């Protein structure tokens with residue numbers, strides 16, 4: 110990958126620099142240029158927040174992206190009004206990364222900023238002022254002047270003020286120096302919407318006043334006094350039980366959470382009396398939401414082949430930036446990561462480990478936490494915004510030198526990464542679909558590492574074709590692990606013929622005899638079973654058996670999905686829902702049946718077939734809550750579930766020793782991805798889910814149910830020769846111009862009027878055809894789903910030559926074309942969505 114960014118000077122100002130490009134929270138393609146007033150010159154730093162005017166009236170907070178001396182051509186630069194930060198919260202490397210991302214993925218830099226900052230730190234098109242929750246006005250360390258006091262008074266009446274409100278309060282226009290001073294005195298915060306602001310967690314604690322700790326006698330006297338006041342005595346005893354000050358008096362300092370002290374039913378008024386009498390004192394403490402954990406286990410001793418892999422990886426890093434670790438399922442990649450992470454941390458650099466999804470993180474995170482304790486931060490989508498801000502700040506302060514996270518963790522404020530590891534690098538969930546930036550976190554991580562001059566390790570049992578291709582060309586280093594850790598072997602595969610069983614009347618509730626036998630065997634030996642059903646693109650729906658009618662969304666051209674639990678039909682695109690009808694809306698027939706098998710139906714069938722087994726289900730519906738995954742995985746791991754039915758979620762990286770049978774409920778469904786990656790995805794999916802079986806001494810059994818067991822792909826997976834499979838598939842990719850031989854860009858044109866959408870798409874198509882680079886432009890075609898949320902959509906697909914200049918030129922021109930088209934009155938409300946490297 111080549112830097113699209115050039116090597117411009119990113120160091121802060123020299124005397125001649127008089128302009129600053131500011132990243133604004135508004136949808137404009139580029140940064141906007143402002144003049145730097147002399148008096149602010151010494152405070153201007155890349156990454157600092159500044160207050161600026163935008164348009165005629167708007168006052169916004171933005172972030173300085175670049176400092177230079179080129180006056181803008183198209184407009185007169187306005188001056189920066191104020192600089193808010195002495196210590197920027199975003200560093201120059203991050204800005205550089207944002208710029209690269211906005212250029213590579215063809216989106217606004219403001220959109221990247223929006224994705225990058227946790228909303229507690231985010232800027233929006235209307236900045237707000239709130240009082241700083243840590244600020245204690247009575248005991249402030251700095252004096253406030255009259256105007257500052259006025260703002261603070263106003264903030265006692267209102268939880269938030271806009272810049273305009275502040276102007277009104279003071280009756281003057283130049284409020285910015287006052288706000289700045291208040292920020293510096295830590296009296297206010299400037300942020301976006303109030304409901305998303307960061308709130309520190311504060312606990313009320315109590316402790317014994319000092320005299321009782323320093324002198325044992327005084328404490329004894331106190332006990333004598335309290336002998337007649339049992340309620341107060343009980344509180345004192347409880348405190349001493351939880352805070353053993355006799356052995357370690359220093360513990361008193363930290364005290365005890367007040368609610369904990371009262372949780373066993375002691376009376377609050379007795380505690381109040383104790384405080385009033387000076388026995389206890391109450392104080393407030395700022396609590397880390399992310400608790401401290403001590404490392405409890407050593408890293409494992411590596412096997413010979415693991416140790417060798419580590420050496421090979423390090424060897425490749427001597428002259429390559431990126432290495433692929435291709436290790437079969439269960440080969441022990443995690444321990445290899447741990448070894449490398451430790452070495453990099455010891456050298457003083459930071460490490461980021463990316464994981465595709467939270468379902469996966471629980472097991473690995475636990476393992477890593479055992480080794481790294483609180484040095485490690487965790488960053489994922491189920492975290493509350495406050496927790497995210499704390500991880501962000503922890504990276505800034507150096508508390509976390511190592512972070513494990515999902516794709517958004519590439520935006521954390523690292524300043525000296527040494528290594529990025531992308532586990533399960535083939536996972537499609539590394540790609541963000543919506544909204545912009547539509548980035549591929551694996552690819553972006555490689556770029557991020559480049560900016561930090563760090564190394565990237567990509568790990569997978571079934572590498573993506575892009576990665577494998579780069580490895581085969583020698584661009585990436587390649588390290589292989591071909592055996593499982595310890596005694597375990599790869600599982601044995603069986604193909605179960607659905608059609609044949611149906612003919613012979615052996616099929617029961619869509620399960621073949623072979624699958625039933627294998628499950629029964631496992632249950633008999635007290636082993637566990639995983640049943641996998643691919644969800645993507647196949648949801649259960651309701652159909653009329655007489656006329657073929659199916660429930661359709663009123664706003665989108667899609668069938669409604671049947672949700673058995675809620676007895677509802679729902680649209681997965683816009684959220685529309687309705688009750689399941691009792692008869693067909695078209696012909697009135699009452700013969701409605703459910704088509705397509707969801708996990709819910711499979712679970713039901715299995716309950717009927719194995720009434721004695723304890724069932725569990727893991728899919729979107731059962732894992733919505735914050736700890737949903739965790740709970741199911743814990744139950745499974747504790748052996749409280751015998752058969753676990755699930756979607757893609759159960760395939761990824763799970764490591765359970767007692768799983769011996771894996772059933773693939775509908776193998777044919779996996780083959781039918783609607784795109785050129787069908788083969789690659791099917792191979793990956795089957796191999797990954799099969800890889801959950803037999804990870805200890807007992808050999809695993811994998812049963813694939815299919816109507817078409819002769820399909821060559823099954824045979825290839827069973828043989829496990831990834832290289833041969835890759836070579837064969839790549840012939841098609843080459844012949845039909847698909848990645849990795851070309852780069853794809855998909856552009857969707859959307860409008861509420863069908864004709865306008867079509868016209869706009871055709872206009873775009875014509876213009877794109879003119880761009881003078883090697884390319885193929887396909888479409889525009891009506892989208893796979895023609896209408897979403899009442900917006901009609903047309904899609905164009907562009908295949909670009911792989912060269913860096915071709916891509917840069919095309920993207921630059923595309924940006925200009927879209928701007929021109931947008932300026933045409935008829936197309937003003939048309940939306941264009943550009944997706945670079947769609948997956």
Ligand SMILES: Nc1ncnc2c1ncn2[C@@H]1O[C@H](COP(=O)(O)OP(=O)(O)OP(=O)(O)O)[C@@H](O)[C@H]1O
Pocket residue numbers: 409410411412415436437438439440441442443444569570594761762763764800804
């Ligand atoms: N050096 C070691 N010492 C002890 N146990 C190990 C060692 N290496 C691996 N293991 C164990 O082997 C099992 C498989 O390892 P791991 O989960 O890391 O495999 P993996 O390569 O990530 O597989 P997958 O691609 O299927 O996720 C785990 O239970 C792990 O604890």
Ligand SMILES: [Zn+2]
Pocket residue numbers: 662663664665680681682683684685898
């Ligand atoms: Zn809909």
